[in-house]
Amino acid sequence: MTYSISDLAKQFDISTRTIRYYEERGLIEPKRSASGQRIYSKKDRTRLQLILRGKRFNFSLEEIEEMITLFDEDRSGRKQLEKTIRYGDQKIQELTTQIEEMQALKEELEELHADFKERLQDIEAKK
Amino acid sequence: MTYSISDLAKQFDISTRTIRYYEERGLIEPKRSASGQRIYSKKDRTRLQLILRGKRFNFSLEEIEEMITLFDEDRSGRKQLEKTIRYGDQKIQELTTQIEEMQALKEELEELHADFKERLQDIEAKK
DNA sequence: CGTAACCTTTACGTTAACGTAAACTATTAC
DNA sequence: GTAATAGTTTACGTTAACGTAAAGGTTACG
Numbered sequence: 506m507t508y509s510i511s512d513l514a515k516q517f518d519i520s521t522r523t524i525r526y527y528e529e530r531g532l533i534e535p536k537r538s539a540s541g542q543r544i545y546s547k548k549d550r551t552r553l554q555l556i557l558r559g560k561r562f563n564f565s566l567e568e569i570e571e572m573i574t575l576f577d578e579d580r581s582g583r584k585q586l587e588k589t590i591r592y593g594d595q596k597i598q599e600l601t602t603q604i605e606e607m608q609a610l611k612e613e614l615e616e617l618h619a620d621f622k623e624r625l626q627d628i629e630a631k632k
Numbered sequence: 633m634t635y636s637i638s639d640l641a642k643q644f645d646i647s648t649r650t651i652r653y654y655e656e657r658g659l660i661e662p663k664r665s666a667s668g669q670r671i672y673s674k675k676d677r678t679r680l681q682l683i684l685r686g687k688r689f690n691f692s693l694e695e696i697e698e699m700i701t702l703f704d705e706d707r708s709g710r711k712q713l714e715k716t717i718r719y720g721d722q723k724i725q726e727l728t729t730q731i732e733e734m735q736a737l738k739e740e741l742e743e744l745h746a747d748f749k750e751r752l753q754d755i756e757a758k759k
Numbered sequence: 760c761g762t763a764a765c766c767t768t769t770a771c772g773t774t775a776a777c778g779t780a781a782a783c784t785a786t787t788a789c
Numbered sequence: 790g791t792a793a794t795a796g797t798t799t800a801c802g803t804t805a806a807c808g809t810a811a812a813g814g815t816t817a818c819g
Contacts (some may be wrong), residue, residue: 511765521766526807540815542766562737563690566806586752593745600738604731610689611727618720625713638795648796653777667785669796693776766815771808778803785796 508545516550517557524553530566532556532573572596635672637662643677644684651680657693659683659700699723 514521527533528543533552535543545553552573559569575592579585641648654660655670660679662670672680679700686696702719706712 509765520808522807522809525767530806538815540766541768542815558737562734580748580751583752583755586748586755590745590748590752593741593748597738597741597745600734600741604734604738607689607727607731607734610685611724611731614720614724614727618717618724621707621713621717621720624707625710625717628710628713636795647778649777649779652797657776665785667796668798669785760819762818764815764817767813769811771810773806773808775805776803778801780801781799783797785794787794788792789790 506547508550510543510545513545513550513553517553519557527553527556527566530570532566532570633674635677637670637672640672640677640680644680646684654680654683654693657697659693659697 508516510521510524513524524533528535533545533549533556535545535549538544555573556566556569559572560566564572572592575589580589635643637648637651640651651660655662660672660676660683662672662676665671682700683693683696686699687693691699699719702716707716
């Protein structure tokens with residue numbers, strides 16, 4: 506099964522320009538038909554999905570590119586494996602920190618929220 | 633205690649341009665000396681810190697502006713209170729979703745990480 | 760077979776969030 | 790008092806991640 510560019514655009518609710526832009530950046534390389542139209546395979550679709558997921562986590566295209574090529578390269582050699590592991594370690598660390606910070610922020614917001622609700626109830630009670 | 637613009641720039645490791653830009657956007661309004669130099673109070677410092685925290689959570693300056701003015705306005709009226717509560721509710725929801733997604737991503741990364749480590753150990757074992 | 764809907768490339772436009780430079784004034788250090 | 794350092798405004802430059810438009814080929818349909 507293959508897809509046209511607008512098929513994917515609709516599926517992921519993004520513009521065709523965006524998809525072409527990712528190609529400009531070297532993140533996807535779909536096959537071409539005889540006339541030159543882009544043909545996306547299941548694999549290409551998955552790749553696009555991966556990119557979009559990265560975006561949702563606020564990774565820049567540069568970072569996404571980095572991650573993709575890293576995991577795409579030949580992972581058989583020991584050196585490559587070690588590099589991948591180190592990279593993954595770092596990303597996990599970053600994520601952990603960010604999650605903790607967001608959790609803290611959320612708790613603060615919840616306190617504020619409770620505060621405001623209390624104030625509102627005070628007002629309601631005085632009616 | 634007051635601060636000059638470069639005092640704050642050093643404290644938070646940002647440029648003076650950045651601080652002036654926040655002022656352009658109306659996010660801070662420091663006092664001025666007779667000669668026109670910016671004088672930042674403790675309150676201004678706190679405000680700046682707030683902005684930077686927002687940035688760390690990937691909020692845009694527009695969102696930060698929104699939040700600040702919302703919490704700055706008169707919160708005494710019932711309508712205002714309700715608005716604030718609704719806004720907070722929404723932000724908490726957004727945060728919750730994002731945290732969950734990041735948590736999921738982290739777990740995936742950890743699995744991958746374990747995978748690669750195993751492979752590396754296989755190689756080491758064969759030596 | 761015409762035409763609407765879709766595809767292509769090329770290229771200039773846009774927005775956020777600053778960076779950088781110029782031209783000038785104020786403060787601080789000796 | 791004179792450098793050096795720091796501050797001010799004005800204004801143009803920059804980067805990422807697309808948006809938009811033009812000018813033209815392609816495919817699908819009635």
